[in-house]
Amino acid sequence: MPKEDKYTAEKIIEITTWASNLFSFKLTRYAGYRFVAGQFSRLGIKKDDGTIVWRAYSIVSASYDEHLEYFSIVVPDGEFTSRLSQLKIGDEVLVEKMNYGLLTTARFEEGKDLWMLATGTGLAPFISVLYELETWDNYENIILVYSVRETKELAYMEIIEGLKDHEYFGEFSHKFRFLPVVTREKFEGALDKRIPVLLESGELEKKIDLSLDPERSRIMICGNPQMVDDTRTWFTDHGYSVSRRSKPGHLALENLW
Template sequence: MTASEDKFTRQILDSVHVWSSKLFSLRCSRDPAFRFRAGQFARLGVEKADGGVVWRPYSMVSAPHDEFLEFFSIVVPGGEFTSELSRLRAGDSLLVERQAYGFLTLDRFVGGRDLWLLASGTGLAPFLSILQDFEAWQRFERIVLVYSARTASELAYQPLIRGLGRQPHLAEYADRLRYLPLLTRERALGCLHGRITTLLESGELEHAAGLTLSPEHSRLMLCGNPQMIDDTRALLKRRDLHLSLSRRPGQVAVENYW
């Protein structure tokens, strides 16, 4: 896939952070004209040795007010894009389309008191952008971040998550966040054990959050493994929590670029 140069900008990588053998983050410069809402994604391009360009969508980890762009990626064995992406180092270039995309944004919701952010793997990325922005904290009385990973070593961005309440513009709202890390393949202190769907069905997730899901008060965002999204949506639908559409506002929003 190619794109004409008027549709993208060439940005320079500032740093590469390796979280585990399969997870890494990239931070690059940001074109001053690039605008996005927290929760949206950009299409990134990586130039191959043969001169071709591979494009894939990636949610922004960075906040809309940041002067840089940050992205969270998994290495897919044999994957054309991530194989190219994972070889990049500081000083290399990354292509970024000029337009942001996606509807995993807070304007999908009407009303609501509690915001639930349910992420698996690199699906955490858009929620970090949302949590570093001011809107969610001002709008909702309670925010629950559920982050599912296989093992504790794959729980990325822990310093950022645990430091959100110390950011100057968020400090007065720090008590509104409940963070629930969740592991599926091992047990660890301070983490729930099991899949998001299993803990939803058993009621353990709501118990840990100290909140009850309801159509009136709850608004949920899902991002991550497509099977997790499908299974979680089915569970929520049984509880009268429905996908929010432009023609029919609801309680659930998902990202569909996977």
């Protein structure tokens, strides 16, 4: 557990409910808090007995925003989220001063197409990546694939679809392709099979209208650990490698549990 000078106490300033099991919240931001898009924070909540429960949370907001935003699941009886989901505006959440994580575009060299593949709250870091001007400058094509069980769990749709009219990024909207995947019901415009199945059948490339190619494609994967594993396996079987600190590759991965 971090010592007291290793974290700051921030206040909740906004809460958005997406579905019964999904919500987002904004916190005040300590002026010295620094992170790179794609990274995560460690958040803490004080329990009644005075101890603190800590969990990792990907940052949704942009590195230049004055606040910090996070997107959360509610796990029934989850030690952290059963408490977090009860908090109100003005309540306190602790934020470790340290930033974490390697799910950043800095892991890649020379790619032309950035593919971001998410399940569930694994969307969070990709919103932050999409808020960076550098992302739009550095890639010719930017693809976001977002898989959820049911349509009502498709969060941040207005933000994603609003990118085309965004004051900074709108001029790059021709570069952006978004594919929702809804696996347990039909939704117009969405595909309905799991990401690795869509990769194997070629349906994903067909729907996006862009070919995957190790020369051009750089792939970020975030969400359900089994999805991350299965998707990574598909890519490594097809000539892609995971980026390492000493050796940049094609893939950057993050498991949410």
